[in-house]
Amino acid sequence: MQTRITFKNRADIELSAALHTPNVGDTKAFAVFAHCFTCTKSINAAVAISETLAQRGIATLRFDFTGLGGSKGDFSDSNFSTNIADLIDAAVFLERNFQAPQLLIGHSLGGTAILAASEHIPSAKAVVSIGSPSNPEHILHLLSEHLQTLHEEGSAAIDLAGRKFNFKQSFVDDVKDQQIDYRGLRKALMVMHSPQDDTVSIDEAGKIFSQAMHPKSFVSLDGADHLLSDKKDSQYAAEVLASWALRYLDLDTQVADVEQGIFAKAKTDQGFICNINANGHELLADEPKYVGGKNLGPSPYDFLGSALASCTAMTLNMYARHKNIELSEVSVKVDHDRVHASDCADCEKTEGKVDVFNRAITLEGNLTEQQRERMLQIADRCPVHKTLENEIKITSALVALD
Numbered sequence: 093m094q095t096r097i098t099f100k101n102r103a104d105i106e107l108s109a110a111l112h113t114p115n116v117g118d119t120k121a122f123a124v125f126a127h128c129f130t131c132t133k134s135i136n137a138a139v140a141i142s143e144t145l146a147q148r149g150i151a152t153l154r155f156d157f158t159g160l161g162g163s164k165g166d167f168s169d170s171n172f173s174t175n176i177a178d179l180i181d182a183a184v185f186l187e188r189n190f191q192a193p194q195l196l197i198g199h200s201l202g203g204t205a206i207l208a209a210s211e212h213i214p215s216a217k218a219v220v221s222i223g224s225p226s227n228p229e230h231i232l233h234l235l236s237e238h239l240q241t242l243h244e245e246g247s248a249a250i251d252l253a254g255r256k257f258n259f260k261q262s263f264v265d266d267v268k269d270q271q272i273d274y275r276g277l278r279k280a281l282m283v284m285h286s287p288q289d290d291t292v293s294i295d296e297a298g299k300i301f302s303q304a305m306h307p308k309s310f311v312s313l314d315g316a317d318h319l320l321s322d323k324k325d326s327q328y329a330a331e332v333l334a335s336w337a338l339r340y341l342d343l344d345t346q347v348a349d350v351e352q353g354i355f356a357k358a359k360t361d362q363g364f365i366c367n368i369n370a371n372g373h374e375l376l377a378d379e380p381k382y383v384g385g386k387n388l389g390p391s392p393y394d395f396l397g398s399a400l401a402s403c404t405a406m407t408l409n410m411y412a413r414h415k416n417i418e419l420s421e422v423s424v425k426v427d428h429d430r431v432h433a434s435d436c437a438d439c440e441k442t443e444g445k446v447d448v449f450n451r452a453i454t455l456e457g458n459l460t461e462q463q464r465e466r467m468l469q470i471a472d473r474c475p476v477h478k479t480l481e482n483e484i485k486i487t488s489a490l491v492a493l494d
Contacts, residue, residue, distance in 0.1 A: 099185040108162030109155035112146040120149035121341045123195035126202030132161030137320035144330030168258040171266035172228045179209040194341045208272050218280040218340040220333045225292050226299035228267040274303035280340040281308040291318035397426040403476035411470045418458040425452040
């Protein structure tokens, strides 16, 4: 899924972005992607990497730096420092509206900016540079023929890859002032670079890698050009970095609040196996082997019984805390059965079969007999208990694929 969004940076400039998310409920973590120098978020590499990461469960925000692509602002007023600020603001946007990003990815000078910005993004646990120079001043070789003009006149219109960009001397001064301490990165690092990169030499990758502390990894994108123009190259890069990054991300706390609900998916070639996502919590359902399943997870009725057992335990614990009852632990065992209605003395139904849930409750602690009896009564007030005993109506509808 891809959502077009905008957010404002600290200078109150509206930046254009796209957020790639996995199937609803499957998000493991969030990432920010920084595009290459004078590129936009729509460059093929940015799109392909973001799509592949989303397929691996990592929601990825790619955006246009100030004055580029769909973002507002004047490019001539931007520089390496404003790029860093934009990246930090993108991370703040994700934190306020979704989840704080744990993975930072940058391409070319965007990678250098990511490395510089990472120390200001505390949620980041892993950083990836792709075809990036070790020092932002490296970019000045693209402006070499115009540096004298910039120095003398303060600005110049420069042709880069067939497009005109207005630069100011302040851009040159800014990149010359930048110093990145790779020894102080304090995050997992992956450096990706192509030996055939004729825009940024692979020697630059070596400088980053050699200065950084462990954990760090180096991946050769053999055969790829600087822009990863071939989609196969960008997809390969994304698959490798996604597999690597998942080792370092805190997946337990990264549950994307994209859409609330319970989702279940089953494929015909997997038997009874069913993948469940309950408001971001991933579960697996199956059936026992004696009915043809693989017993890789609880059965649907196991989940139903678990709902009743857990709700009962929660309700009793809450009541004990509220009444200052010395309850140290409560255990609830639930068995499910179907009996003939004629064998159920207190059932309203007289024909067919009736579902019966038997609860065995164990209370540990210094409780009086009166308190124990009261706790047994409170167990019947469990919300799931009430739901199961109430009249239940289920509606179904077919939903078209997006």
